[in-house]
Amino acid sequence: MANDETSLAVDHGRRNWLNWFLSTTAGAFLVSVTYPLSRYLVPPDVEESTAHTVTLALKPQEVKPNSGQIFRFGSQAGILVKDSNGELKAFSAVCTHLACIVQYRSDINQIWCACHNGHFDLNGRNVEGPPPKPLEQFVVNVRAEQIVVSKRG
Amino acid sequence: MEHDSPKRGKLYLWLDERVGLSDFAKLAKKKEVPLHRHTFWYYFGGMTLFLFAIQVGTGILLLLYYRPSAGEAFESIQFIMTEVQFGWLVRSIHSWSANLMIFAMFVHLFSALLLNAYRRPREMTWLSGGGLLGLSLAFGFTGYLLPWNELAFFATRVGTEIPGVIPVVGPFVRRLLRGGNEVTGATLTRFYGVHVAILPALVTVVLGLHLFLVQKHGMSRPPSVEGSGEGKRSMPFFPNFFLRDLVGWLCALGVLAALAAYFPAELGKKADPFQPAPVGIKPEWYFMAMFQTLKLLPAHILGIEGELLGVLGFGIIGLILVAMPFLDRRAAPVKASSRLAVGFGLLLIVYSVVLTYLGYTMSAMK
Numbered sequence: 001m002a003n004d005e006t007s008l009a010v011d012h013g014r015r016n017w018l019n020w021f022l023s024t025t026a027g028a029f030l031v032s033v034t035y036p037l038s039r040y041l042v043p044p045d046v047e048e049s050t051a052h053t054v055t056l057a058l059k060p061q062e063v064k065p066n067s068g069q070i071f072r073f074g075s076q077a078g079i080l081v082k083d084s085n086g087e088l089k090a091f092s093a094v095c096t097h098l099a100c101i102v103q104y105r106s107d108i109n110q111i112w113c114a115c116h117n118g119h120f121d122l123n124g125r126n127v128e129g130p131p132p133k134p135l136e137q138f139v140v141n142v143r144a145e146q147i148v149v150s151k152r153g
Numbered sequence: 154m155e156h157d158s159p160k161r162g163k164l165y166l167w168l169d170e171r172v173g174l175s176d177f178a179k180l181a182k183k184k185e186v187p188l189h190r191h192t193f194w195y196y197f198g199g200m201t202l203f204l205f206a207i208q209v210g211t212g213i214l215l216l217l218y219y220r221p222s223a224g225e226a227f228e229s230i231q232f233i234m235t236e237v238q239f240g241w242l243v244r245s246i247h248s249w250s251a252n253l254m255i256f257a258m259f260v261h262l263f264s265a266l267l268l269n270a271y272r273r274p275r276e277m278t279w280l281s282g283g284g285l286l287g288l289s290l291a292f293g294f295t296g297y298l299l300p301w302n303e304l305a306f307f308a309t310r311v312g313t314e315i316p317g318v319i320p321v322v323g324p325f326v327r328r329l330l331r332g333g334n335e336v337t338g339a340t341l342t343r344f345y346g347v348h349v350a351i352l353p354a355l356v357t358v359v360l361g362l363h364l365f366l367v368q369k370h371g372m373s374r375p376p377s378v379e380g381s382g383e384g385k386r387s388m389p390f391f392p393n394f395f396l397r398d399l400v401g402w403l404c405a406l407g408v409l410a411a412l413a414a415y416f417p418a419e420l421g422k423k424a425d426p427f428q429p430a431p432v433g434i435k436p437e438w439y440f441m442a443m444f445q446t447l448k449l450l451p452a453h454i455l456g457i458e459g460e461l462l463g464v465l466g467f468g469i470i471g472l473i474l475v476a477m478p479f480l481d482r483r484a485a486p487v488k489a490s491s492r493l494a495v496g497f498g499l500l501l502i503v504y505s506v507v508l509t510y511l512g513y514t515m516s517a518m519k
Contacts (some may be wrong), residue, residue, distance in 0.1 A: 041329065041338065042243065042328070042329060043328060043329070043331075043332045043333050046333060046334075048334070070427050070428060070429060071427075072427055075335065077426065077427050093429070097460060098310070098311045098314040098315065098447070098460065099311070099314045099317075100307055100310060100311060100429075100430040100434075101307075101309050101427070101428065101429045101430050102424075102429060102430075103429030103430070113430065113435055114310075114429065114430040114431060114432045114433070114434050114517065115307060115311055115430045116156060116444075116447055116448040117448055117517070126452060129448075129452070130447065130448065130450055130451065130452055130459050130460060131452060132452045132458045134459070
């Protein structure tokens, strides 16, 4: 009887050990497949343009008062606006709501996003509609015949 | 049984011995469709399946000419629409059939919801159906980008920005969806792979499970019918119900051909990331209610950003819908329709219809 019990206990130990060994192997196999797979699916980092300043391919006198246009700021879009008084202003053109590209509306003198009807005034403040934050404002400098837009700070 | 089976040819007997054709015949004979005043709604599952088959066929045809890159996608669809013989027809059918399929699927979903078809033992059928709905919406969303036109570009920008508002994991999910920080050619390639390989593979599995479960449990007899003593009348699936199915499919094909011929799919302007979003931009109609909700929500509600609350709301509605078999305990044993499911279903239908209507009629400029 005692003999039987010992052999059973030994059997259990061996079974447990084999189970542990098998499941660890299976687990290690799964990890060795899923880890590279999940890393593969995450896109690699691409160098973002760190440009702080951009010179526009526009002459100041070419920009009409009460109008706006989109320009490239590295990989992002910016919007250059000349208000009715002739003052140049520049903002990020990416709407703070859900990232559509905004446009200038001369009929209401506001920057407007067509996607979800967001309105910004000419200081970039979100004045109507769903945008939760103001547009990032850039600094505009007119140097001789060139418009130079730079990030603040 | 031997005497009433019709005389079979040599080919049938040869195949039967090797493949077991008579097993299929037996299976088809066994299947019955309950007959009652709501039988009509049983047609929409098969209708969805039929339209899905059309999607597979036309999708494969489009693959022969489509080029998945930012530089060539728009031009390749232009080529399909103008140069390839009947290219316009194939693409228009693919686009229209997608819309009709989603519509048929919603009818199927709401009829199953309102007739309490999800109750025990069909919980897994309901869940797999929910999975198929999610996969179909993903098909629609990824397919919408592939023409690489203005509308598609901004719809994808907004659509992938939405999960981005979720705290903590949002930005990572957005990056994973876009294949980068912005919607670019990398997004197009990624969506293409998802649309033509990953989603079809997933659908094959989930649809297989869904159809297997429908065969296993048979069609659900609504509790309201069981209680009303309409009897247990039924109709053989094959050929009686199947032939009626075929008539429905033929009608759908007619509607599809007419829509494709009279209202061919549009292409619009090529996407340009440095152009403002076009005035009057809108998503596919089945995302319209959500789109309009996001448009109407104010910037902040009780200090929380409006869009976050909106997204949270959509998530909760989806969760309630999927969990209906487990929330609606009353429907299980009781023979009357459950008020929770019916109330929730009707509310959801009314809300979606009203918001969709507003989405199409409210001035975009105001």
